[in-house]
Amino acid sequence: MPRPYLLLPALCLLGLTGCGEPSPAPRAPAATAAEPAPRARDAQAGGEATVTIGGQDEAETVQRWTPPPVTIDPAERAVARRRAEQAQREGQLFETSESAIPLWLALLEQDPQDRRARDGLQRAQRQLLVQARTLLAQPQQQRMALAEAAQIALVLLTIAPDNEQARALQRQVEVAQRTVAFNRAGEDDLRAGRIGEDGDGALVNFRDALALDPDNMRARQGLAAAESGLIGRAEIAARAGDFAAAGTWLAEASKVRDAATTIADAFERIEAIRAATLATLRARGLRDLATPQGLKAAGEKLEQAMRIALPGNADVALLRERIELATHYGSFRPGQVFSDPLRDGGRGPRMKVVPHGGFQMGAGLHEPGASDAERPSHYVRFERGFAMAMTEVTVADFARFVKAANARPRATRRGHSIVYDERSGNFIRRSGVDWQSDYDGGRALANQPVMHVSVRDAEAYANWLSEQTGRSYRLPSEAEFEYAARAGASGRYPWGDAGVPPPDSGNFTGSLDVSPTGRRWANAFIGYGDGYWGAAPVGMFKPNAWGLHDMGGNLSEWVADCWHASYRRAPSDGAAWFNPGCRARVIRGGNWANAPEQTRAAWRQSQDSDTTSGRIGFRLVRGI
Missing domain, CATH: 1.10.10 (Arc Repressor Mutant, subunit A)
Incomplete structure (x- = not known):
């Protein structure tokens, strides 16, 4: 009886130890040398058999193809050839005993010189190569296609172990299977969120796939998906406000592919x-x-x-x-000018926002004309700006208050005030003088600064104005007044150290000033004249650097502080130094009848709170 065709040498397949680089997919433990070799598949169906190759430290399992057994009656060889040809035409090449290759092999077993069988077997090999290459190029269901291609490679290597095309096919299958395994592992990593920026994940697998097959589209798409995942993380971080993390993720994404335009687009989105x-x-x-x-x-x-x-x-x-x-x-700007509306329909005084900052308050140790009351010089800082009236309060402003509040200021109640007497050239008390009067007791103009008012009259006006506007108006502190008078300068006078005021800078005692009867000042700024003997209407002269008029001249002004004989323990924040119930108050700023020494920026003087005079007025500040 004819015997089945014997097995030819088998070659190893993808993923088995000793057959090249191992697959990334897990594999079953190899059989040991002591274990019996697994049996071949059913001999009627044909298939793969395995043998165990023992070594000192490990065992290796090797696969090979076993043709299905075929029995041919020598008298029926022509019939067997026709069956083989028919199977070959139908593409049934190796799977069963009725397939072409088992039949051709059986015919050659009986007669190695059978040229038709040898030719048929060669044609079958070529058909298998075509089928395998088609399977390798199949983009879908790659694992099944590769499994079939691997089976074909095994068949070819079994029947033609020295065929270079079969060996090349086996190598292609091995690379393709490993590539697919890397791609699948990378895709699993992507689904699990393991992109691999830390060196273990999708990126590693896709790069390993491309190392095997540089043109592999699936791996390239995987890298693009990994890059998109990193970009997505960057955009999520950016939307959460974590732009440091967004930058880190985008930097990682930029490492995935060279010169990818998606990175530039992502950067623009972020x-x-x-x-x-x-x-x-x-x-x-x-x-x-x-x-x-x-x-x-x-x-x-x-x-x-x-x-x-x-x-x-x-x-x-x-x-x-x-x-x-x-x-x-607050809601203002330094240098801003504004005027608050009054409830009665009028407007409050024009205010200027004074910048915040600090200055050295008081007189220096060696300042000419200074007194101990102006020392020690000390640093004062305003952490917040304030608004100061650009001019002294006018007669018209004060008249609105007196009428609306039905007020009776101090000089009105008392019936007299201190005025300049032109005949004697001195200041005297004169009856019938009050806030409506000029420096000499005559009728004051509406735009002149109000004088003959006590500090309490000034405070009453500030309280009324606060009620009218809903804002906080008050007398300035000494520090606020000096700070605003200096306007950023630090010299002896409000304008600096020059011994003569700049032209048109204020109403001071100048040697060029002349009284109505021809009097001149005995102690005055030499060569200066302003055209006024007595108080001038407000705003007639150039403002200082901060836009404030008459800070060093025209009238001396009430401030909020009580009198203290020196600045020891004086506030450093610019607040008024006030003791409830004090009668001695402070006036600041030179006036139209002061000596030059009394026009200095640091000059200060004590006055009783009931004092009214043709040389004293006031202006207000407002909190902002």
């Missing part, structure tokens, strides 16, 4: 998110600043914006500037 976030923080911060207690909330918005902004960002700069302004000026 910068757009950053810009929108900063614009929102700026808008919310500015809204906070419009509320009474919003400064802290606006500061928190600025801190958030500074954490995420790039250097030089305009939104951060604007919000910082507005918070800085709000911190020191």
Whole structure:
């Protein structure tokens, strides 16, 4: 009886120990040398058999193809050839005993010189190569296709172990199977969120796949998906306001593929998110600043914006500037001019916002003309700006108060005040003089500074104005007055150290001034003249550097402080130094009849709180 065709040498397949680089997929433990070799598949169906090759330290399992057994009656060889040809035409090449290759092999077993069988077997090999290459090129269901291609390679290597095309096919199958395994592992990593930026995950698997097959489209698409995943993380971080993390993720994404345009597009999207976030923080911060207690909330918005902004960002700069302004000026700006409306339909005095800052208050140790009352010189800082009236309160301003409040100022009640007497050239008490009077007791003009008012009259006006406007008006502190009078300068006089005032700078005692009867000052600024003997209408002269008129001349002015003989223990924050019930108060600033030494920026003088005079007026400040 004819015997079955014997097995030819088998070659190893993908993923088995000793057959090249191992597959990344898990494999079953290899059989040991002591274990019996597994049996071949059913001999009727044909298939793969395995043998165990023992070594000192390990065992290796090797696969080979076993043709299904075929029995051919020598008298029926022609019939067997026709069956083989038919199977070959139908593409049934090796699977069963009725397939072409088992039949050709059986015919050659009986007659190795059978040229038709040998030719048929060669044609079958070529058909298998075509089938295998088609399977390798199949883009879908790759694992099944590769399994079939691997089976074909095993068949070819079994029947033609020295065929170079079969060996090349086996190598192609091995690479393809490993590539698919890497791609599948990478895709599993992507689904699990393991992109692999830390060196273990999808990126590693896809790169390993491309190392085997540089043109593998599936691996390239996998890298693109991994890159998209990293970009997605960057955008999620950006939307959460964590732009540091967004930058880190985008940097990782940029390493995935060379010169990918997607990175530039992602960067633009993230910068757009950053810009929108900063614009929102700026808008919310500015809204906070419009509320009474919003400064802290606006500061928190600025801190958030500074954490995420790039250097030089305009939104951060604007919000910082507005918070800085709000911190020191509320809703105002330094240098801003405004006038509050009154409830009766009028307007309050024109106010100027004085910048916040610090200065050295008082006279230096060696300042000519200074007294101990002006020392020690000390540093005062205003953490918040304030608004000061641009001029002294006018007669018209005060008249509105007297009428509306039905007030009776001190000189009116008392019936007299101190005026300049032209005949004697001295200051005397004169009856019938009050707030409506000029420096000499005559009728004052509406635009002249109000005089002949006590400090309590001035405070009563400030209280009335506060009620009318709903704002806090008051007399300035000594520190506020000197700070505003100096306007950033630090010299002996409000304008600096020059011994003569600049032209048109104020109403001072000048050697060129002449009284109505031809009197001149005995002690005056040499060569200076302003055209006035007595108080001038407000705002007639140039303002100082901060836009305030008559701070060093025209009238001396009441301030809020009580009199103290020196500045020892004086407040350093610019607040008024006030003791409830004190009668001795302070006037500041030179007037139209002061000696030059009394025009100095540090000059101060004590006055009884009931004093009224043709040389003393006042102006107000307002909190902002």
